[in-house]
Amino acid sequence: MILKIAVLAAVAAIAALSLKRINEGLSVIVLIAASVMIVAFVIANMVNAIGDISEIFAYTGMNATYLKVIIKCLGISLVAELAADICEDGGYSSLGAQVILAGKIAIIILALPLLKAVLEMSMGLIQA
Numbered sequence: 001m002i003l004k005i006a007v008l009a010a011v012a013a014i015a016a017l018s019l020k021r022i023n024e025g026l027s028v029i030v031l032i033a034a035s036v037m038i039v040a041f042v043i044a045n046m047v048n049a050i051g052d053i054s055e056i057f058a059y060t061g062m063n064a065t066y067l068k069v070i071i072k073c074l075g076i077s078l079v080a081e082l083a084a085d086i087c088e089d090g091g092y093s094s095l096g097a098q099v100i101l102a103g104k105i106a107i108i109i110l111a112l113p114l115l116k117a118v119l120e121m122s123m124g125l126i127q128a
Contacts, residue, residue, distance in 0.1 A: 005042070032089075035082055050071060073107045080102065087099060
């Protein structure tokens with residue numbers, strides 16, 4: 001998997017460098033397309049891992065809602081990082097930083113129920 005990603009990234013980088021001399025806008029489009037292809041490839045390969053993680057959650061008897069939250073947080077981080085990198089490649093690093101900040105805030109908000117559950121479990125163990 002990583003070999004395919006590395007080759008795609010190298011080809012895209014070489015193509016973008018070559019196109020940058022001719023048309024910088026087209027160069028950015030090539031990089032965006034390569035980034036989207038890489039993320040799509042990673043997500044497609046994560047489906048098997050998510051199935052395995054679901055089985056682990058089922059085996060341990062843990063609430064499947066926690067798994068959904070973890071996967072959503074992972075998705076938010078991937079999308080935010082990709083968007084920020086695209087912004088930075090386009091020369092808008094401050095916009096990219098704002099995207100990262102928004103992603104972090106979204107993850108914190110999404111993970112609050114998990115934090116609450118961990119605190120409740122900890123309090124139950126301490127009181128027992």
